[in-house]
Structures are given as C-alpha cells and as structure tokens.
Amino acid sequence: MARFMQLAAVLASGLVALTLACAPQASPTASPAAPAPAGGSREPDVYKIGASFPMTGPGATFGTFFSQGSLLAIEEINAAGGVKGKQLELVIEDNKVDPATGVAIYRKLVEVDKVPIVLITFTNVGLAQLPIADETRTVAFTAAMITPGLSEKSEWIFRNTVGADLESQAMAKYIYNERGLRRIATIFQNQDAALAGAQEFKRAFEQLGGRVVAEESYDIGAVDLRPQLLKVRSANPEGIYNVGRDASMGYLVKQAAEIGFRVPQFANTSLELPDVINAAGEAIEGIVYTTGALDPETSRDFVSRYRQRWGTDPEVFAGNHYDAIRMIAKAIETNGYTAEGIRAGLLAIKDFPGVTGKTSFDGKREATKTVILKIFRNGQPTFLKSVD
Numbered sequence: 001m002a003r004f005m006q007l008a009a010v011l012a013s014g015l016v017a018l019t020l021a022c023a024p025q026a027s028p029t030a031s032p033a034a035p036a037p038a039g040g041s042r043e044p045d046v047y048k049i050g051a052s053f054p055m056t057g058p059g060a061t062f063g064t065f066f067s068q069g070s071l072l073a074i075e076e077i078n079a080a081g082g083v084k085g086k087q088l089e090l091v092i093e094d095n096k097v098d099p100a101t102g103v104a105i106y107r108k109l110v111e112v113d114k115v116p117i118v119l120i121t122f123t124n125v126g127l128a129q130l131p132i133a134d135e136t137r138t139v140a141f142t143a144a145m146i147t148p149g150l151s152e153k154s155e156w157i158f159r160n161t162v163g164a165d166l167e168s169q170a171m172a173k174y175i176y177n178e179r180g181l182r183r184i185a186t187i188f189q190n191q192d193a194a195l196a197g198a199q200e201f202k203r204a205f206e207q208l209g210g211r212v213v214a215e216e217s218y219d220i221g222a223v224d225l226r227p228q229l230l231k232v233r234s235a236n237p238e239g240i241y242n243v244g245r246d247a248s249m250g251y252l253v254k255q256a257a258e259i260g261f262r263v264p265q266f267a268n269t270s271l272e273l274p275d276v277i278n279a280a281g282e283a284i285e286g287i288v289y290t291t292g293a294l295d296p297e298t299s300r301d302f303v304s305r306y307r308q309r310w311g312t313d314p315e316v317f318a319g320n321h322y323d324a325i326r327m328i329a330k331a332i333e334t335n336g337y338t339a340e341g342i343r344a345g346l347l348a349i350k351d352f353p354g355v356t357g358k359t360s361f362d363g364k365r366e367a368t369k370t371v372i373l374k375i376f377r378n379g380q381p382t383f384l385k386s387v388d
C-alpha cells in the first residue's frame with residue numbers, strides 16, 4: 001500500500017506541469033459561461049482536455065490509475081504527431097472526492113482553461129458536476145462512474161465503463177445458477193455506486209428465486225468490519241456479496257476469516273485494487289468478483305507499455321481512461337474541437353478497437369462493455385469466464 005501511495009504522490013506532483021500555473025479556483029456559485037470553441041474564433045495552440053480526478057484523499061489510488069491511463073494515451077498520441085497537427089494537453093484538477101470541490105474545478109476547467117470536455121469520476125462528485133455540463137453545454141465523459149441511470153441525468157454525459165447494474169446482475173446469475181446458493185447477505189459501503197450495486201444485486205437475485213437474508217453497510221475508510229460481520233452471521237447466509245470502493249473491502253475479507261466466518265465471498269471490481277488486496281492478505285484466495293475486461297488481443301502491448309512507463313500493471317479503469325482519451329482524440333479529428341463536435345464525434349464511434357474491447361456508444365451515450373468474472377488463485381487475479 002505504501003508503494004502505491006508513494007507512486008500517487010509522485011504522480012500528483014508531476015502533473016502540476018500539466019495545469020495552468022497558479023490558475024484561480026472558480027467559486028461554486030460563479031456565473032456560468034459557455035466556453036468559446038477553445039479560445040474564441042481562432043484555433044488554439046493545443047487541444048486541452050479537462051480532468052476531474054481524485055489525486056488526494058480517499059480516492060487517490062483510483063486517481064493514480066485514471067491519470068496514468070489518460071497520460072499514457074496523451075503521450076502516445078502526441079509522439080505520433082498529435083491531433084490535426086496539434087498536441088493534446090491533459091489539465092488535471094484534484095476533486096478530492098468532494099462534490100463542492102468538484103463543482104468549483106469543473107467551472108474552472110470550462111471558464112478559465114476553456115476546455116470543451118471534462119473527464120469526471122466518482123458518483124457523488126460527478127452528479128454534482130452534471131448540471132454545470134448542462135449549463136455550459138460541455139461534454140462530461142466518465143470512464144469510472146458505475147452508478148446506473150447516468151444518461152438520464154444529462155444530455156452531455158458519456159460513459160465508457162461497465163455499470164454497477166450490469167456487474168450486480170452478472171454476479172447474481174453466477175451465484176444462483178452456477179454456485180447453487182440461495183441465501184446471500186450483502187455488505188456494502190455507504191457510497192452511491194456501492195449502494196446501487198447492492199440494491200440491483202438484491203433485485204436480480206430475488207427475481208431468480210434467491211433471498212437476501214441480511215443487509216449491512218459501512219462507512220468509507222472503515223477498518224473494523226466485525227460488527228457488520230457478526231450481524232450478518234446471525235442470519236445464517238450461504239455467502240456474502242461484498243460491494244465497496246476502497247481498502248475496507250479487504251478488511252472485511254480478512255476479518256471474516258479471523259472470526260471463523262468462512263462462507264464464500266463474492267465482490268465487485270474494486271476487489272483487485274492494490275489497497276484492497278493488501279488489506280485482505282491471504283484471505284482473498286478463492287474470492288470471485290466481477291469487472292470490466294482488458295481485451296486479451298488488444299491489451300497485450302498496452303500492458304507492456306503501461307508497465308514500462310509507470311512501473312506497475314494497469315487495471316481496468318486505467319484501460320478505460322486510455323481508451324477514453326483515444327476516442328476523444330478521434331472525435332476531435334473528425335468533428336473538430338468544440339463540445340458539439342466532440343459530442344457528435346463520440347456518438348458516431350462504432351466498434352472502436354480499444355484495449356478494453358470494441359466500443360460503440362448507444363443512443364443513451366453508454367458504451368457497450370463485456371462483464372467478466374475473475375477469481376483470486378495463488379494470490380493473483382485470474383480470468384474465470386466472460387458473462388453474456
């Protein structure tokens with residue numbers, strides 16, 4: 001864990017050069033202003049893409065992956081000549097997983113940096129930013145927010161990741177049909193995406209004929225999950241569905257083993273985060289979880305380049321952001337550097353050959369993605385199967 005936090009700190013300091021020096025932070029109540037096409041009537045010297053990433057605070061591990069994937073794509077595109085002969089620049093602002101901060105930095109990116117598109121992350125922050133996207137008519141692109149129903153919140157939102165609803169439905173089918181379990185407890189984090197995932201799992205599992213016999217929640221950053229585990233154990237479940245976004249998931253896995261509560265555990269994609277793996281220790285062995293896919297055919301070279309650039313392996317959110325930048329670049333190439341042009345260009349993308357598989361955007365601006373199941377074997381995430 002220390003290694004990853006150190007990496008995040010080094011990366012965050014290095015990213016300062018990518019933002020405007022000492023640019024003023026916009027107030028959350030600043031007057032909205034729709035951006036001119038990146039600098040008024042003349043073409044800008046560079047094409048800027050805004051990014052609202054959690055570089056510090058409870059989401060910093062995610063922020064490291066988001067930024068590394070994005071920056072690798074930027075560097076490769078620029079090395080190949082850029083877009084229409086111009087370089088791309090990623091302007092990263094730290095949202096700290098705080099909605100008020102997120103609103104302020106979205107306005108700053110649009111009104112000061114004049115970006116026509118912003119990469120947004122984390123549900124509580126992103127949902128607060130979407131009204132600003134509507135007001136300013138700028139594209140809000142997420143490669144990380146998994147809360148269902150995003151397209152209903154704004155006409156300017158695009159999503160390039162597997163939603164919590166799809167993950168939960170896939171896990172419900174696996175537990176019921178392939179593991180033959182009928183009584184499951186859910187333990188989930190007090191966070192929008194985790195709550196949505198737990199609720200959708202319950203709906204899907206009970207629709208199949210199973211029963212969720214206990215539901216317990218825990219706070220972000222929780223380190224003692226024994227109270228929740230003891231309550232759940234009294235309901236005599238056959239398994240646990242563990243839904244979260246940080247190291248607390250790992251503590252839950254480890255502490256279940258410590259108290260002798262050894263029913264099978266299942267989890268969402270965050271189980272493969274380094275902080276979670278470190279917190280769980282050896283107790284993580286055998287746990288099955290859902291995630292999006294790094295396509296084995298198209299991602300092999302990406303994994304090698306990512307490892308060479310950053311000294312660690314990517315996970316799926318790094319791949320999602322790498323693909324996001326490349327699709328945004330394609331949209332600028334074909335339709336120009338305006339919010340309207342980028343929006344139209346993204347909608348026109350069909351079967352984009354990304355490292356997370358072929359991607360198209362449907363009429364709701366949702367990317368078509370494959371859910372896969374993985375299992376921890378010998379301490380390593382291992383492919384189990386794809387889910388139709």
